[in-house]
Amino acid sequence: MNWSFSGQIERFEGEGHMHFLALPKALVGEIRGQGAKRVLKLMNELGLTLLLLCLAISGAHGQDIVLGNAQMDVYLPWLHSKRVAVVGNHTSVVGDVHLVDTLLAQGIDIRHVFAPEHGFRGEAANGADILDGSDAATGLAIYSLHGKHRKPQLEQLADIDVVVFDIQDVGARFYTYISSLMLVMEACAEADVELVVLDRPNPHGHHMQGPMLDPAFKSFVGSIPTPMVHGLTLGEAALMGCAEGWIEVPEQWVPRIVTCQGWSHGSDFHLAIRPSPNLPSTTSIDLYPSLCLFEPTVVSVGRGTPHPFESIGHPSLGLGTFAFTPVSTPGAAPHPKHENANCVGQHLGELAAKWRTESSAAHGQPRPGFTLEPLETWARQWMAQQGSLDGFITSPSFFDKLAGTDALRLALEAGTPLTALEATWANQHAAFFEAAQPHLLYPWNAPLPGR
Secondary structure, eight states, X not given: OOOOEEEEEEEEEETTEEEEEEEEHHHHHHHTTSOHHHHHHHHHHTTOXXXXXXXOOTTSTTOSOBOGGGOHHHHHHHHTTSEEEEEEOTTOEETTEEHHHHHHHTTOEEEEEEEOTTTTTTOSOTTOOOOOEEOTTTOOEEEEXXXXXXXOOGGGXXXXXXXXXXXXXXXXXXXXXXXXXXXXXXXXXXXXXXXXXXXXXXXXXXXOEEEEOOGGGOBTTBOSSSEEEXXXXXXXXXXXXXXXXXXXXXXXXXXXXXXXXXXXXXXXXXXXXXXXXXXXXXXXXXXXXHHGGGTTBSSBOOTTSSSTXXXXXXXXSOOOSEEEOOOOXXXXXXXXXXXXXXXXXXXXXXXXXXXXXXXXXXXXXXXXXXXXXXXXXXXXXXXXXXXXXXXXXXXXXXXXXXXXXXXXXXXXXXXXXXXXXXXXXXXXXXHHHHXXXXXXXXXXXXXXXXX
16 A cells, blocks of 8 residues: 555544544545544554644634644654653643543653643633542543642652643633743743643734733732733743743743744634633633623623623613523533523624624734723713712722733722723833734734734
């Protein structure tokens, strides 16, 4: 049988994912329609390297984007004969095969895995503590990065040579995977362990918006001095974090980044796998940075419904006509705000669609999608009914941590229009973009931040 490569691209569908592989002609007929797992099994049986999977388009819905984890010809040589730990979750897949399973099939010596918020299999609710344990599928030990410890312990790295980090982020400062990355970097540097970041596109990689982090409000939901919507991939954030002193690492310690191919800041990108339980759709991911500040308020963001982070509402505030009822949803919203109460408000799907369809005539790219208008509108409605903002923000300290500053809350309480704050932030966005440029790994094909 002739196994020379034809150069043709074959498409296979399996378990809701699309896979595009460069395959030998003789292999194509044998496996067409069998799915990526069958492809993987046959390739292993035939002794063919998994590097062919570098053309797998994982989570890109047919876009010509190759994720870092699919480029095994780059990083497998760094892992052979090494003791490896993986920081990953349910998004860590190559095609439709989990990265851990893929590496184990290649004979990589994986000692254990680290689990961030939502757990290794992505089934825990937001903010829930993750316990140490073992993975039922592989038997590997799981060490939590969202429980008693949020940073790998030195003893957990004592028998590790390389840590591989592969998680899908969504580009908001308060989405905690980027904080986990910074702590993993610090731990690896302290233990003199290599770190390999398998980079992925940022679905909000076309803009930098929102308040900058005031160091006085640094926390796990705001650990890096960036805009709320930072525009960086995790690989870029890792490099910038080292170079700009966001974390304390020796100058000679630098993570290795396996970059994506075919993506730029401005490329449209849709995730095939929900990155966390309450971000199930492109619309929810688009709206998440704009709506997350409602979390420590009396307004529901739709947790406990089929479409969280697509709608906002309240039982009695009287804004809008869209109705929904939050109910207990195991793994996503065990005890949602206004549980079993009829909430009325707004569904913001049309706003997200508008962001995706409107283009800048100058750049031909999607319009940046971030707004504080819903927050300001609902705060004003509360003040009109109650006479002040008292009671609208249920946890001022957490609100300030999410915002990264108290300036936004104070402006809302004073009834001051947010335009002055937004003008200040725009200047800060321009300065941040200038500082970020040396660390960008991909072309910036979107409107310039702050302009």
